[in-house]
Amino acid sequence: MEKALVISNLKLYYYTSAGVVKAVDDISFHLEKGETLGLVGESGCGKTTTGFAILGMPTPPGKIAGGKVIIDDEDITTFSETELRKKIRWKKISMVFQGAMNCLTPVYTVGNLMMETYLEHRKEASNEEAYERIIKYLNLVGLSDDIYKRYPHELSGGMKQRVVIATALFLEPQIVILDEPTTGLDVVVQAQILNLIKELKQKLSISSLFITHDLATEAEIADRICVMYAGKIMEIGTNEQIYGREKLHPYTEKLLGATPLLHKKVNELYFIPGVPPDLINPPKGCMFYDRCHVRMDICKEEGPSIKEIEPGHSIACWRYK
Amino acid sequence: MEKNNDFLLEVKNLKKWFPTQHGLSALFLKEKTYVRAVDGISFSVKRGETFCIIGESGSGKTTTGKMIMRLLEPTDGDIIFNGKNVSHIKGDELKEYRRNVQMIFQDPYASMNPRFKIKQVLAEPLVIHKIGDSKKYRDENSKKLLESVKVTPAEEFMDRFPHMLSGGQRQRVSIARGVSLSPALIVADEPVSMIDLSTRAEILAMMKSLKRDFGLTYIYITHDLSTARYFADTIAVMYLGKIVEIGNADDIVDNPIHPYTRVLINAVCEPLPGKVKKMKEINIKGEIPSAAKIPPGCRFHTRCVFADEDCKTFPEPDLMDIGNGHYHSCRRSDDLPKFKF
Numbered sequence: 273m274e275k276a277l278v279i280s281n282l283k284l285y286y287y288t289s290a291g292v293v294k295a296v297d298d299i300s301f302h303l304e305k306g307e308t309l310g311l312v313g314e315s316g317c318g319k320t321t322t323g324f325a326i327l328g329m330p331t332p333p334g335k336i337a338g339g340k341v342i343i344d345d346e347d348i349t350t351f352s353e354t355e356l357r358k359k360i361r362w363k364k365i366s367m368v369f370q371g372a373m374n375c376l377t378p379v380y381t382v383g384n385l386m387m388e389t390y391l392e393h394r395k396e397a398s399n400e401e402a403y404e405r406i407i408k409y410l411n412l413v414g415l416s417d418d419i420y421k422r423y424p425h426e427l428s429g430g431m432k433q434r435v436v437i438a439t440a441l442f443l444e445p446q447i448v449i450l451d452e453p454t455t456g457l458d459v460v461v462q463a464q465i466l467n468l469i470k471e472l473k474q475k476l477s478i479s480s481l482f483i484t485h486d487l488a489t490e491a492e493i494a495d496r497i498c499v500m501y502a503g504k505i506m507e508i509g510t511n512e513q514i515y516g517r518e519k520l521h522p523y524t525e526k527l528l529g530a531t532p533l534l535h536k537k538v539n540e541l542y543f544i545p546g547v548p549p550d551l552i553n554p555p556k557g558c559m560f561y562d563r564c565h566v567r568m569d570i571c572k573e574e575g576p577s578i579k580e581i582e583p584g585h586s587i588a589c590w591r592y593k
Numbered sequence: 594m595e596k597n598n599d600f601l602l603e604v605k606n607l608k609k610w611f612p613t614q615h616g617l618s619a620l621f622l623k624e625k626t627y628v629r630a631v632d633g634i635s636f637s638v639k640r641g642e643t644f645c646i647i648g649e650s651g652s653g654k655t656t657t658g659k660m661i662m663r664l665l666e667p668t669d670g671d672i673i674f675n676g677k678n679v680s681h682i683k684g685d686e687l688k689e690y691r692r693n694v695q696m697i698f699q700d701p702y703a704s705m706n707p708r709f710k711i712k713q714v715l716a717e718p719l720v721i722h723k724i725g726d727s728k729k730y731r732d733e734n735s736k737k738l739l740e741s742v743k744v745t746p747a748e749e750f751m752d753r754f755p756h757m758l759s760g761g762q763r764q765r766v767s768i769a770r771g772v773s774l775s776p777a778l779i780v781a782d783e784p785v786s787m788i789d790l791s792t793r794a795e796i797l798a799m800m801k802s803l804k805r806d807f808g809l810t811y812i813y814i815t816h817d818l819s820t821a822r823y824f825a826d827t828i829a830v831m832y833l834g835k836i837v838e839i840g841n842a843d844d845i846v847d848n849p850i851h852p853y854t855r856v857l858i859n860a861v862c863e864p865l866p867g868k869v870k871k872m873k874e875i876n877i878k879g880e881i882p883s884a885a886k887i888p889p890g891c892r893f894h895t896r897c898v899f900a901d902e903d904c905k906t907f908p909e910p911d912l913m914d915i916g917n918g919h920y921h922s923c924r925r926s927d928d929l930p931k932f933k934f
Contacts, residue, residue: 308869314789314791428880458649458816459816459818459860459861460856460860460875460877462860462862463859463860463862463873467873470872485790486790486862488819488862488863491864491866492868492869492873494869495869511866511869512867514866515865515867516866526791527790529794531864532822532823533819534818534819534822534858534863535846535847535863540798541798541823543793543798544791547759
């Protein structure tokens with residue numbers, strides 16, 4: 273398989289007055305053409321920060337402290353802001369931001385909003401061309417033509433999210449980063465949006481990074497899953513390997529235990545006691561040591577590196593050494 | 594009224610209609626229009642059970658919760674608590690009632706006064722209800738409460754402000770505040786929907802153990818069926834201001850009758866392999882209609898894929914009993930295909 277995006281040893285640190293927060297610390301993964309990679313973890317584990325790092329726009333005081341983001345044989349971390357804006361953002365990688373559907377400009381119609389984005393990126397394009405493209409993508413996400421003239425307040429949550437998805441896709445990027453696109457929606461609408469993303473994936477053969485905290489949603493959508501904890505990758509595996517639940521990182525195991533199953537009556541839900549470590553003074557050994565149920569002596573002393581334990585399945589845990 | 598000891602709370606034909614016109618225009622219009630947020634619902638909550646109200650946004654579940662709390666006055670119908678009709682009580686009576694019924698809100702960030710320390714947050718209900726006038730007693734009490742919801746070390750947290758706590762910790766504090774007056778009934782409105790997944794399970798487990806320790810009864814309002822299955826004994830499914838199906842939690846999930854309940858169940862994501870290639874089956878059309886314009890006939894017919902002509906014209910069906918306390922309101926239940934998840 274061809275690789276659409278390769279991330280190697282990427283680091284994003286926040287330089288705060290209290291110290292350096294290692295929000296994303298030395299992570300490596302790749303995204304194959306046409307696949308959906310799920311990025312999961314608790315809040316504060318660095319999922320969204322990873323998304324921002326890929327687009328080259330860390331939130332101040334954050335800075336990319338090392339590593340490469342390779343797309344089409346070019347390392348885009350070396351690009352200047354202007355280059356990123358001209359060549360990368362929305363042309364090659366676009367993003368559906370978390371809660372973006374609630375941030376649509378209330379005084380713009382959907383048409384205004386999309387037209388502005390289109391013409392900003394395609395300066396040579398005519399208005400007619402832009403209009404055609406907008407309508408095409410509105411239809412593609414299951415909206416009718418008259419949405420073009422509507423204001424955000426006239427749309428329901430599901431419709432707004434469809435508009436945001438259309439806006440992320442209509443410049444035909446190769447990669448789209450979806451940050452919690454279904455959170456805050458009703459269950460039924462959530463399922464409809466998931467179906468839409470599945471359908472678009474087949475139609476447009478687009479590669480995507482799907483960020484969420486919910487392992488149940490990820491099971492529906494991701495071909496491969498990448499589990500993050502405290503800025504590091506704990507496990508990467510295929511959908512079958514992760515949800516088959518045979519060999520798992522203790523953290524993934526705990527996360528799955530905390531996700532209720534509808535059709536199996538459980539009397540006790542498992543939870544992960546404690547809180548994630550302080551990222552300014554991270555522990556010396558494994559990040560998960562304090563909360564782990566199968567920890568060993570070595571875990572406290574030395575953090576495990578990520579290793580492939582079976583084809584396509586890598587785990588960072590001393591148990592699998 | 595005869596006192597029924599099995600039921601802590603009975604709701605009979607409860608309605609909340611919000612008028613859509615105000616001021617002068619309301620005086621001159623002949624026909625008044627209303628948003629029928631809750632449109633005649635009845636149910637009974639047994640002592641010690643967890644009763645779950647489930648539905649989409651706009652189904653009226655929060656309005657129901659607020660009426661039970663008496664934060665809203667019902668337009669029609671009765672709320673009977675411990676054999677006493679509380680639907681229109683006022684003054685001291687209402688204050689006494691609210692001591693017995695407490696609420697946990699969805700948003701732990703908005704439900705606490707940011708200028709209060711945690712111990713003040715927890716002492717506030719005692720101050721209002723004039724329980725234990727010494728500061729020492731109230732501090733002791735706050736400490737005990739924090740320990741019971743596992744926000745420890747309690748002494749340290751008592752002097753913190755809400756913004757210094759994580760979302761999970763805040764929600765625990767609001768649960769502690771909820772139980773501080775030892776109420777009989779707690780209305781929990783989406784208590785875990787804003788909480789991180791790993792903590793969510795912990796909070797639900799804690800609420801379960803508080804229920805045992807304090808002898809509580811819960812009304813759990815949510816849109817999430819998978820936690821409802823784990824947490825609740827009885828589930829009532831609401832759609833556009835009415836209950837469309839009600840029964841014990843296992844029956845509702847394993848053997849749903851009403852097409853709307855089936856959609857809700859099919860829409861749930863489960864962490865199991867082999868689902869990426871398949872589309873989810875969602876048998877529903879369009880979007881939820883406005884509660885100001887409730888469709889005639891069965892109110893679900895505009896979105897139902899099984900609806901026929903009669904569903905549009907026949908009067909709205911009442912809840913039908915199919916045994917084991919399981920009721921539903923679909924008149925075509927015999928013609929529906931067998932449910933498969």
